[in-house]
Amino acid sequence: MNDQAPLLETKGLFMRFGGVTAVDDVNFRLNPGELRCLIGPNGAGKSTFFKCLTGQLDPSEGEISFEGRPITGLNSHDIARRGIGIKTQVPNLFDGLTAHENVWLAARHHHAKAHADKLVTEVMARVGISHLADAVVAKLAHGQRQLIELATVLAGEPTLILLDEPAAGMTHEETARAAEIIREINQTTAMIVVEHDMQFIRQIASMVTVFHQGAILVEAPMEEILRNPTVRDVYLGKRTAA
Amino acid sequence: MSLVKGNLGTIVTMVIGLALMFGLPMTLDMFAIMQLTLYVVLSIFAVSLAYIWGYGGIFCFGQASFFGLGGYVFAVSGINMGDTTVPFLLSIIIPGLFAAALGYFMFYGRLTDVYMGVVTLVVSLIMFKLINHTAGPEYTIGEARLGGFNGMPDVPVLNYPFQPGEFMDPVHIFYFAMGLLLAVYLGLKLLQRTKFGRVTVAIRENETRAQLLGYDVRLHKVLVFAIGGAIAGMGGGLYSTYQAFIDPNAFALVMSAQCLIWVMVGGLGTLVGPVIACCVLQYLTVWLGAVEIANNNFVLGVILIVAVLVLPRGLLPSLQDYGLMLWNRVRPKPEGGDTATADAAATRAGAGE
Numbered sequence: 015m016n017d018q019a020p021l022l023e024t025k026g027l028f029m030r031f032g033g034v035t036a037v038d039d040v041n042f043r044l045n046p047g048e049l050r051c052l053i054g055p056n057g058a059g060k061s062t063f064f065k066c067l068t069g070q071l072d073p074s075e076g077e078i079s080f081e082g083r084p085i086t087g088l089n090s091h092d093i094a095r096r097g098i099g100i101k102t103q104v105p106n107l108f109d110g111l112t113a114h115e116n117v118w119l120a121a122r123h124h125h126a127k128a129h130a131d132k133l134v135t136e137v138m139a140r141v142g143i144s145h146l147a148d149a150v151v152a153k154l155a156h157g158q159r160q161l162i163e164l165a166t167v168l169a170g171e172p173t174l175i176l177l178d179e180p181a182a183g184m185t186h187e188e189t190a191r192a193a194e195i196i197r198e199i200n201q202t203t204a205m206i207v208v209e210h211d212m213q214f215i216r217q218i219a220s221m222v223t224v225f226h227q228g229a230i231l232v233e234a235p236m237e238e239i240l241r242n243p244t245v246r247d248v249y250l251g252k253r254t255a256a
Numbered sequence: 257m258s259l260v261k262g263n264l265g266t267i268v269t270m271v272i273g274l275a276l277m278f279g280l281p282m283t284l285d286m287f288a289i290m291q292l293t294l295y296v297v298l299s300i301f302a303v304s305l306a307y308i309w310g311y312g313g314i315f316c317f318g319q320a321s322f323f324g325l326g327g328y329v330f331a332v333s334g335i336n337m338g339d340t341t342v343p344f345l346l347s348i349i350i351p352g353l354f355a356a357a358l359g360y361f362m363f364y365g366r367l368t369d370v371y372m373g374v375v376t377l378v379v380s381l382i383m384f385k386l387i388n389h390t391a392g393p394e395y396t397i398g399e400a401r402l403g404g405f406n407g408m409p410d411v412p413v414l415n416y417p418f419q420p421g422e423f424m425d426p427v428h429i430f431y432f433a434m435g436l437l438l439a440v441y442l443g444l445k446l447l448q449r450t451k452f453g454r455v456t457v458a459i460r461e462n463e464t465r466a467q468l469l470g471y472d473v474r475l476h477k478v479l480v481f482a483i484g485g486a487i488a489g490m491g492g493g494l495y496s497t498y499q500a501f502i503d504p505n506a507f508a509l510v511m512s513a514q515c516l517i518w519v520m521v522g523g524l525g526t527l528v529g530p531v532i533a534c535c536v537l538q539y540l541t542v543w544l545g546a547v548e549i550a551n552n553n554f555v556l557g558v559i560l561i562v563a564v565l566v567l568p569r570g571l572l573p574s575l576q577d578y579g580l581m582l583w584n585r586v587r588p589k590p591e592g593g594d595t596a597t598a599d600a601a602a603t604r605a606g607a608g609e
Contacts, residue, residue, distance in 0.1 A: 106468070
């Protein structure tokens with residue numbers, strides 16, 4: 015087994031809403047610098063799992079530790095300050111502000127003004143949205159908003175980035191660009207990516223965790239996942255048949 | 257040059273404000289100046305809500321709690337101390353601290369907007385009831401009798417700083433009030449340009465995202481609420497000394513509702529709009545009362561309905577929209593311009609008031 019100290023670890027994690035168990039005894043481990051993809055059908059508990067990791071939901075049971083320290087039950091802002099950034103499924107931005115202001119607010123939280131200004135310019139260029147700097151984000155297309163949110167997360171310089179369906183609603187070119195950016199980011203930062211687009215996952219990930227009914231069904235390299243009959247039954251079967 | 261461009265609205269507002277401050281006493285009679293002083297004092301109250309609601313996104317239906325508290329703090333401490341310098345400062349500090357304490361329970365208790373409106377309204381009503389029941393002689397603080405529903409007479413007139421007995425004349429009180437209004441306006445505008453101010457607007461836009469970036473939204477909202485409470489308290493203190501009298505009506509629902517109307521009619525998200533709305537509506541109230549054509553409240557109600565229907569975003573933002581529309585019609589069309597960017601530039605220009 016892997017002796018490396020995990021960057022993120024959950025032990026016996028449960029999230030219950032009344033009689034529904036959205037996250038069911040999840041024991042998850044992510045190593046520093048790793049890029050992991052989470053897949054699973056709708057309602058498998060992936061986004062709820064992310065919300066537990068970022069403090070948006072208080073787990074019903076279990077422990078979460080990040081860089082060896084417990085973060086279970088901490089507020090979202092405390093967890094963000096410890097170095098976990100998230101890009102949510104639906105772009106979650108300051109709609110009335112410009113793209114530049116959105117990214118600046120992320121950078122400015124951690125850095126002095128001069129450094130933040132420089133970082134914003136760098137990050138926006140890296141994601142390829144410099145030309146949108148003065149545009150109010152509410153008026154932009156979905157794919158552009160996705161990229162702005164990605165830049166916002168990057169500007170916070172987190173140790174771990176959670177990406178919830180980063181390629182959803184993107185054009186073919188934007189998806190290719192997103193995959194390129196994710197591979198590039200992963201050279202310095204650990205990531206967990208929730209995605210449905212298998213083509214996209216093939217481009218970015220080696221290890222995949224499959225969620226089913228709130229629990230981890232299987233964890234294996236991508237090629238193995240594609241050959242796994244159980245996974246095909248619960249998730250991929252429909253796609254391969256099509 | 258960019259410094260001027262980015263702050264053009266604020267600079268123009270300050271120049272007009274200073275011109276009015278020094279020009280009006282030269283052209284108007286004493287009665288008019290005294291009347292204007294009341295409008296200015298109430299405008300400070302309007303700005304307090306314009307800040308927390310318009311910039312901070314905090315819906316407060318009980319802003320009169322802080323206004324009334326400022327008035328009573330000034331009255332009680334002024335009667336006891338003689339000199340009005342410290343009482344005036346207390347009328348800012350104590351409502352600010354009270355707002356911080358109330359905000360702590362509301363924001364750390366994760367109350368949503370509707371409940372926040374209800375809680376702040378109830379707090380103002382409790383204070384109204386409470387102070388109404390202090391008519392007995394046992395409700396005396398030092399030499400100051402609270403007076404219950406009869407109110408507190410003999411609230412001292414403002415004196416020059418640390419010179420008890422050297423009272424300001426009405427024109428100087430006008431200068432002082434107007435100076436404070438401009439200082440509050442400028443202070444809030446400058447604050448909005450800082451990291452704190454930008455985070456305030458960011459939280460208004462998307463609280464969850466602000467939290468996910470690491471900002472402590474609850475603490476930030478407490479601070480914004482406290483600043484608004486302190487400004488309202490300042491208005492209350494001035495109101496109390498202006499009238500040389502304060503009564504429980506300073507806490508009344510009518511005061512809070514009026515303030516909401518000023519902000520709604522003037523335009524949410526601006527500071528100047530609510531000031532204009534406050535002055536115009538107050539003037540109309542006085543004028544309608546004098547000419548006795550129709551019931552004040554009926555006419556003001558009609559004005560509010562018309563304003564909301566015709567100018568749903570409020571007076572100032574609507575004027576800015578119309579101005580922008582006209583400008584877009586007459587200006588030469590840029591070739592291949594980015595619409596979103598052009599709109600953003602226009603929005604930014606508008607936000608400068």
